[in-house]
Amino acid sequence: MAGEPQFVEHARDGDIHVLRIANPPVNTLRTEVRAGLLDGIQAATREGARAIVLMGSNRGFSAGAEMTEFGKPRKPPSLPEVFDAIEQSKVPVIAAIHGNALGGGLELALACHARVASPGAQLGLPEVKRGFVPGAGGTQRLPRLIGLEALRLIVSGESVTPEEAQRLGFVDAVLGGDLEHAAIAWARENAGTSFTLARNRTDRIAGYDAAQFDEAAKKLTARSRGQESPLGCVAAVRAAFTMPFEDGLNVEREQFTRLVQGEQSQALRHIFFGEREAQRIPDLPAEAKPLPVNRLVVIGGGTMGGGIAMSAANFGLPVTMVETSEEALQKGLKRCEANWERTVKSGRLSQAEYEKRRALLSGTTDFEKAVGEADLVIEAVFENMAVKKEVFARLDKAARPGVVLASNTSTLDIDEIASATQRPELVIGMHFFSPANVMRLLENVKGKASSPATIATATEVGKRIGKLPVLVGNCDGFVGNRMTGKRGPQIEKLLLEGCLPQDIDRVMEGYGMAMGPLATGDLAGLDIGAAVRKARGTVAPVADAVVAAGRLGQKTSKGYYDYDENRKRIPSKEVEQIILDLAEKMQVRRRKIEDGEILERVLLPMVNEGARILEEGIAYRPIDIDVIFVNGFGWPAFRGGPMFFADRIGLKAVRDKLAHYAETTNDPNLKPAALIERLAKEGGSFATLKGAAKG
Numbered sequence: 001m002a003g004e005p006q007f008v009e010h011a012r013d014g015d016i017h018v019l020r021i022a023n024p025p026v027n028t029l030r031t032e033v034r035a036g037l038l039d040g041i042q043a044a045t046r047e048g049a050r051a052i053v054l055m056g057s058n059r060g061f062s063a064g065a066e067m068t069e070f071g072k073p074r075k076p077p078s079l080p081e082v083f084d085a086i087e088q089s090k091v092p093v094i095a096a097i098h099g100n101a102l103g104g105g106l107e108l109a110l111a112c113h114a115r116v117a118s119p120g121a122q123l124g125l126p127e128v129k130r131g132f133v134p135g136a137g138g139t140q141r142l143p144r145l146i147g148l149e150a151l152r153l154i155v156s157g158e159s160v161t162p163e164e165a166q167r168l169g170f171v172d173a174v175l176g177g178d179l180e181h182a183a184i185a186w187a188r189e190n191a192g193t194s195f196t197l198a199r200n201r202t203d204r205i206a207g208y209d210a211a212q213f214d215e216a217a218k219k220l221t222a223r224s225r226g227q228e229s230p231l232g233c234v235a236a237v238r239a240a241f242t243m244p245f246e247d248g249l250n251v252e253r254e255q256f257t258r259l260v261q262g263e264q265s266q267a268l269r270h271i272f273f274g275e276r277e278a279q280r281i282p283d284l285p286a287e288a289k290p291l292p293v294n295r296l297v298v299i300g301g302g303t304m305g306g307g308i309a310m311s312a313a314n315f316g317l318p319v320t321m322v323e324t325s326e327e328a329l330q331k332g333l334k335r336c337e338a339n340w341e342r343t344v345k346s347g348r349l350s351q352a353e354y355e356k357r358r359a360l361l362s363g364t365t366d367f368e369k370a371v372g373e374a375d376l377v378i379e380a381v382f383e384n385m386a387v388k389k390e391v392f393a394r395l396d397k398a399a400r401p402g403v404v405l406a407s408n409t410s411t412l413d414i415d416e417i418a419s420a421t422q423r424p425e426l427v428i429g430m431h432f433f434s435p436a437n438v439m440r441l442l443e444n445v446k447g448k449a450s451s452p453a454t455i456a457t458a459t460e461v462g463k464r465i466g467k468l469p470v471l472v473g474n475c476d477g478f479v480g481n482r483m484t485g486k487r488g489p490q491i492e493k494l495l496l497e498g499c500l501p502q503d504i505d506r507v508m509e510g511y512g513m514a515m516g517p518l519a520t521g522d523l524a525g526l527d528i529g530a531a532v533r534k535a536r537g538t539v540a541p542v543a544d545a546v547v548a549a550g551r552l553g554q555k556t557s558k559g560y561y562d563y564d565e566n567r568k569r570i571p572s573k574e575v576e577q578i579i580l581d582l583a584e585k586m587q588v589r590r591r592k593i594e595d596g597e598i599l600e601r602v603l604l605p606m607v608n609e610g611a612r613i614l615e616e617g618i619a620y621r622p623i624d625i626d627v628i629f630v631n632g633f634g635w636p637a638f639r640g641g642p643m644f645f646a647d648r649i650g651l652k653a654v655r656d657k658l659a660h661y662a663e664t665t666n667d668p669n670l671k672p673a674a675l676i677e678r679l680a681k682e683g684g685s686f687a688t689l690k691g692a693a694k695g
């Protein structure tokens, strides 16, 4: 109809018809698209088409289901109805894939009679990463096309190139040049051959070997840490091997329905959308433009400086590493080289790509000259205010006017660092996480003078070098470290009252954390915390006693745990005795502490501090905090982050539990934050918190 948008365009090249999905930007399969496909197939059949080429317009084939239709009753036709129409069509339907064919998009292609693709396309079933399983036959059709390899693709959710897809057997041809043109030619040439639909193939699922399947499944789910969707994928794919097609579809549907409504899937979607949201800075004026950056200079080639330099080179940004001596410089450069070489050895990086990256990295001990050529400086020297101020005063003199000077400090006051320069408006924190070439999180820390252009520059460069920048305010520990710092006192109390380090870590890892807090302490080095406590004049009886016994963590092969030569942790008798002695001395009666209590007492202090961070405007939104924890602190995405955790419990219950623990453990820090009190009273939640929490 004139004037109405066409969601599926119908074109003809002689007797080859082309149906083009036109739902920009990514061709999700909304109701109108599904209806348009059904109509298009019927029309092409009526008109006597020899073959139908099905493709996407714009950027790609289709990114799959429409997320906004999630959880709502779907209007007909459903995807399976469209797939039935394709599979029953006498006219062969050939999917021609460019750009993304993901999720429901790939499932659509799998229902077609054949698939061709242009180089550079991405094909995958990422549903597992959103917390569910492919729900429109993907788990049944893909195994029938490629056998056991389907299990790997579906459980990992990773996409593959068309070349890889062809090798595996679910793409029939990779076509260069103009895809529409090439696909029409391919269709014309092959229209006469008899295609076997995926659902009717049996060759790749024959000879199912339960033991082999189990072993593959076990390997693939070994690191799911309590995430349910990988197991759901295994169950659905197994059905493809052991049941008739229709029965397998039912198993898939059951898994899909159960998982998509579950808490884990909600958490994963919360993080998926949150990662986009957290990169939007609400009060940044639209006219704030990032300054052009063509050369980065990193001051310090230690643990962090090296990782930051690698991140830049990995994403094509030329970078200079500055060190104080030739020896330190060579050590820093060598560490980067060794790291890249390991990646080459493992097959995840080509030699050519390595050389390209290596060529982008240079090093010098000539501070003034290097800084004079910088478009952006990131400082990563020792964590000491006097040293930082000296370095910034020197940077200010050596850098061209208008160049942004960033610090990677993890605890120090950005405003005080900025005060050492004549350009405080161009100073900002860029807090990377270790290992900096791996971790995605970047806390950009706004000083009170940081200008919009400075903020825009730090954001833009962060994105460019593969990071997820989240803008936060300036305070001790910023967001992430400030919150994790607050669980320390409760961990101390838990240890004295009845836990051993392995009990706490078991509960936290059982929840899905990459590593429990005590093992993490051992990895980072227990002397770091000890130094902070000394500087602040605070005590932590257990931690102090462990350090006093010469147990500094993995670097001394003993900390909260003993470590063998493979760095495997072993519960320590010595630490147990230290704890028992201390408890006796301090007259703490030890008792059995339930896992639920351990979990709450470790997580709720962080939630409470998160609320204070929101009150103070240090974080813009609760979601920013969740994104920080998932991307920088090993919090499992399928648990959604600390503020999501609090919402799941309900803020009334959170308030009551905090008040209870504040009293029973005599910890004033657990007194419920004003924001939690207010939201609990209003029946509100972090998710529905509107506007600023501040004030």
Ligand code: NAD
Pocket (backbone or CB within 6 Å): 299, 300, 301, 302, 303, 304, 305, 322, 323, 324, 328, 379, 380, 381, 382, 383, 384, 391, 408, 409, 410, 411, 431, 432, 433, 434
């Ligand atoms: P590091 O000791 O490994 O490296 C510091 C390097 O800076 C050394 O190689 C030293 O030679 C060099 N250096 C010192 N003064 C210099 C100068 N004037 N000019 C050039 N080079 C100089 O320390 P690191 O772990 O890389 O930490 C660096 C910064 O990053 C600190 O502010 C730290 O708080 C922060 N940080 C560390 C981590 C972490 O996990 N290690 C995480 C986030 C942030």
